[in-house]
Amino acid sequence: MSEEKRLKMVAGAFNIPNERYSKPQGDDAHFICVDRETIGVADGVGSWARKGVDAGQYARKLMSNCVDAIQNEAKAVDPKWVLTQAYEKTDVEGSSTACIITIRDHFLHAANVGDSGFVLIKKGSSVYQSPIQVRSFNHPYQLGKESDGPSSAQVLKIPVKAGDVIVAGTDGLFDNMFANQIEDIVKMGVEDGVAPEQMAWAIAEHAYHNSVDAEANTPIMEASFKAGKPRSGGKIDDITVLVAYIVDS
Known part of the structure; x- marks a missing residue:
């Protein structure tokens, strides 16, 4: 009986800051840890700006501390453990959503807090959205120290195989694009053999155009109607997209 091949991620990212000229870093942050098959994304909560705090500083420090935790741990990556270690060492004001994703033993393992997240696409169709x-x-x-702790994280485990595609992002992506719209871009990109960072760029650009379209049908519009706070079109926001191809090692 043949041994299953080890899987690995080939990942790329693209970011469009909302205030790209006055605040080029935006409030989002992300990382790609190539040697540990792990990616992460975070979105600093903008309301901190009302207190004079750079809303992105917490997200950036959190992601930096995640990378440190991953690189300093010899054992297999545990996304919730990584979030916990990073949370404990993030000593700046603010708060952030966060999603950490790794692959191990033919499974995607994730820990997610808030409304950042991911979709898993198999053969051009999304099979799971966090x-x-x-x-x-x-x-x-x-x-955040004044908000939620890592114990609030949803822990997810989903089988994956070579050929699958993970699209992760902040709410700037998922408020402005439905899963089927992401699927369409992924399917075309896979067929054309584009690199993951090119795919991330294409998805982010589509999300951006929806965000500034007052007539677009978007997830944020549907959610607003359900909440009794109707609004039309997209939501202007920082947009960060990570795309990871799952391939045989």
Whole structure:
């Protein structure tokens, strides 16, 4: 009986800051840890700006601390453990949503807090979209000393195989694009053999165009109607997209 091949991620990312000229870093942050087959994305909660705090500083420090935790741990990556270690060492003001994803033993393992997340696409069709954690409309769970802790994280485990595609992102992506729209771009990109960072760029650009379209049918519009706070079109926001191809090692 032949041994299953080890899987690995080939990943790329693209970011479009909302205030790209006055605040080029935006409030989102992400990382790609190539040697440990792990990616992560975070979105600093913008309401901190009202207190004079750079809303992106927490997200950036959290992601940096995630990378440190991953690289300093010899054992297999445990996304919730990584979030916990990073949370404990993030000593700046603010709060952030976060999603950490790794692959191990032919499974995707993830820990997610808030409304960042991912979709898993197999053969051009999405088979899974991570659930969001919100207390009310536009009020996500968030990591922070004055907010939620890593114990709030949803822990997810989903089988994967070579040929699958993971698309992760902040709410700037998922508020402005439905899963089937992401699928269409992924399917075309796979057929054309584009690199993951090119795919991430194409998805982010589509999300951006929806975000500034007052007539677009978007997930945020549907959610607003369900919440009794109707609004039309997309939501202008920082947009970060990570695309990871799952391939045989």
